[in-house]
Amino acid sequence: MREDFLHYIWKNNYLLNKNLRLVNGDILQIISSGEHNKLSGPDFMGAHLKIGTQEWAGNVEIHTHSSHWYAHGHEKDRTYGNIILHVVWQHDSEVFDYHNNIIPTLELQSIVSQEILDTYHDFFNRPTSFIPCEKELIHIENSVWNIWKSTLYLERLKEKSSLILKMLQDTQNDWESVFFRLMMRYFGGNINGEIFENAARKIPFTIIRKELHRIESLEALLFGQLGLLTGEALDTYQKTLQTEYQYQQHKYQLLTSEIGVQFFKLRPSNFPTIRLSQLANFYNKEKNLFAKCLSINSIEEWQTLVTSISTSEYWKTHYTFTKESKSKIKKITKLQAELLWINVIIPIQYTYAIFLNELNNSSFLTKMTNVPVEENAILNKFQNLKVVINNALESQAILQLYKKYCSKHECLRCQIGITLLKQKILPF
Numbered sequence: 001m002r003e004d005f006l007h008y009i010w011k012n013n014y015l016l017n018k019n020l021r022l023v024n025g026d027i028l029q030i031i032s033s034g035e036h037n038k039l040s041g042p043d044f045m046g047a048h049l050k051i052g053t054q055e056w057a058g059n060v061e062i063h064t065h066s067s068h069w070y071a072h073g074h075e076k077d078r079t080y081g082n083i084i085l086h087v088v089w090q091h092d093s094e095v096f097d098y099h100n101n102i103i104p105t106l107e108l109q110s111i112v113s114q115e116i117l118d119t120y121h122d123f124f125n126r127p128t129s130f131i132p133c134e135k136e137l138i139h140i141e142n143s144v145w146n147i148w149k150s151t152l153y154l155e156r157l158k159e160k161s162s163l164i165l166k167m168l169q170d171t172q173n174d175w176e177s178v179f180f181r182l183m184m185r186y187f188g189g190n191i192n193g194e195i196f197e198n199a200a201r202k203i204p205f206t207i208i209r210k211e212l213h214r215i216e217s218l219e220a221l222l223f224g225q226l227g228l229l230t231g232e233a234l235d236t237y238q239k240t241l242q243t244e245y246q247y248q249q250h251k252y253q254l255l256t257s258e259i260g261v262q263f264f265k266l267r268p269s270n271f272p273t274i275r276l277s278q279l280a281n282f283y284n285k286e287k288n289l290f291a292k293c294l295s296i297n298s299i300e301e302w303q304t305l306v307t308s309i310s311t312s313e314y315w316k317t318h319y320t321f322t323k324e325s326k327s328k329i330k331k332i333t334k335l336q337a338e339l340l341w342i343n344v345i346i347p348i349q350y351t352y353a354i355f356l357n358e359l360n361n362s363s364f365l366t367k368m369t370n371v372p373v374e375e376n377a378i379l380n381k382f383q384n385l386k387v388v389i390n391n392a393l394e395s396q397a398i399l400q401l402y403k404k405y406c407s408k409h410e411c412l413r414c415q416i417g418i419t420l421l422k423q424k425i426l427p428f
Contacts, residue, residue, distance in 0.1 A: 001089045004412040005120055006062050006108060007043060010087055011036050012422065015111065023091045023105045026052050034060055041079045049085055051104055058084035066105060067093040074098075119424050123417075124409065130381050131406040136420050137385050145388070148415040152397035153368065154361055155404075160347040161354060168351075175352070177205035179290045182344045183282075187275045192261050196272075199225045199257045207252050212287065215312050218280040220244035227260050228273065234322040237314045268319040269330060277311035278332050285309065294352060299341050299371050306337040338371055342392055368393035378402050 009015065010033055020028040034047030042059035049056045059082050063069060066088045074080040074097075081098040091107040128134055164178060171177045181200040188196030203225055211217040223229050224245030233239035248254060261272040268274070286292050286305075296302050310316075310331040317327050346367060353359040371392035373379065379389060382398050389395050404410065411417030 001064050002124070002412075003062060003064050004410070006064065006087060006089060007036065008412045008418070008421070009108065009112065010044065010060070010062060012418075014116075018111065020106060020111070022051065023107050026104065028085075028104075028106060031055070042083060047084065051085075056084040058082045060085045060087060062087045064089045065093075066091045066095050069093075069095045069103075119421070123411065123421065123424075130385070131402070132409065132411055133417060133420055134385055137387055137416070139423075140416055140419060142388075144415060144419055148401075149394050149397040150365060151415070152400045153365065153393050156396055156400040157347060157350055157364065160343075161351040164347060164351040165354075171205075174205060175348075176209075176290045179293070179344075179348055180205055180208060182348065183279060183340075186340055186343050187279045188261075188272065189266075189270055189275070191266055192272050192275075195226065195257065195259055195261055196275075198259070202255055202257070204252075207248075207254075208283065211248070212280075212283045215280060215284045216240060217244055217248075218284055219277060219312060221248055222276045222280055223273070224249065225254065225257060226272065226276065227257050228276075228321075230256075238321045263320070268325075269333075271319050273318075273320055274311055274315055274330055277315045278309055278330070281312060282306075282309045282332075293345055294349060296345065298367065299338065302341050302345060303334055303337045306332050306340065307334055338392070339374070341371060342368070342374070342396065365393060368396070 013030075013033060016030055016033075020030070022028055029050040030047075031050060032046075032048040034044035037043060037045050043062045044060040047058060047060045059080075061069070061074065061080060061083050063072075063086070066086065068088075069075065069086065070093070074083075075095075076098070078098055083097055083103055086095055086103045086105045088105060088107055089109050091105055095103045095105065097103050123132060126132060164182070167178045167181060168175070181197050184200035185193045185197040188194070199222075203221065207221065208218070211221050220229070220241040223241055229238070229242045229245050233242050249256075263271055266272075283289055292305070293302075296305070308331070310329050316329060317324050319325055346364060350359070350364055369391050373389050373392060373395040376395070376399065379395050379398055382402075383389060387398065389398055401414070401416075405414040405417075412421070
């Protein structure tokens with residue numbers, strides 16, 4: 001038995017009109033089940049119950065077994081001092097609270113019908129090729145999907161914002177430094193993103209500010225920090241960057257990354273050399289890039305800005321040092337601009353709005369609705385199940401759904417799972 005199923009039974013008022021008795025024989029009436037608490041502390045807050053002839057207001061804790069009260073150390077925790085009911089699947093131990101008072105206990109295993117249990121076990125134990133509800137998804141109404149998608153996207157955005165806030169703590173609220181780290185991560189892509197970000201952590205943004213006025217200086221700094229200027233220089237440009245970086249290294253006491261960037265499995269247009277040169281040119285062209293990005297209100301405006309950025313002259317005829325190629329202007333693509341919008345611009349704008357106490361969730365939902373759906377294997381599987389994904393807001397929502405709910409079998413925390421189970425076992 002899963003504890004989240006007991007939460008589901010309690011939260012959705014399945015017990016509301018039943019003749020309930022506690023393990024000691026007292027009659028229980030549920031007036032209000034309370035608010036589900038997803039943070040630390042009691043599972044349901046502000047419940048209103050009638051036990052015998054006495055009404056009680058307080059909190060409810062739920063476990064599969066009564067003895068888990070002690071296993072979790074609740075008897076020593078003042079947070080659990082106002083528990084008015086302990087709801088369990090199996091009562092295997094008397095339970096006392098922080099004040100050494102016995103806690104009324106409701107045992108569910110004799111109350112929940114076998115039909116509900118069979119449906120529950122079928123839902124969670126069925127063989128699947130992808131997700132538990134894959135055969136029923138087609139029956140979910142659009143109205144349910146739309147509300148849940150918006151909720152999921154905001155949940156995902158809040159998680160990204162939490163990471164940004166942690167980065168701000170690490171940098172003493174240096175927004176430009178945090179923004180630079182994020183840009184480095186997503187310019188590095190799936191293969192080199194972490195390596196790029198780690199290198200960015202080792203470069204105080206004050207140094208970036210000093211070096212961004214000359215493209216050769218900024219390229220030397222970024223290439224050098226990522227270990228791309230080691231060994232003997234084989235052409236004039238590489239030698240120029242090497243000499244510049246050696247000077248910077250001495251001047252700023254810089255430490256080169258010990259983990260080298262990867263070229264394997266990458267298209268030449270995504271080689272770290274090309275991506276670093278594009279980013280260096282972006283900062284060289286837009287001296288106040290962070291402030292500029294905060295003021296952008298649409299994906300179209302962002303794409304116009306970003307897709308005008310290309311590499312420096314040397315990289316128009318090279319993908320790696322020394323090996324010359326056919327001349328080509330290597331601009332940031334529209335797809336790359338969209339990924340930066342989704343993963344950097346929107347999260348940083350959202351977090352900055354929180355910082356200024358000016359958050360308006362609906363404006364961020366709007367900013368995502370005009371962005372196309374990303375290409376992703378998980379999204380393709382949902383689309384094969386006839387789930388409609390119209391834009392990047394919805395694709396990000398579906399990725400959050402899969403990562404945080406489907407892959408962890410958290411069906412009873414998912415609005416789709418709850419809706420399907422209500423149709424099967426709670427026909428009110």
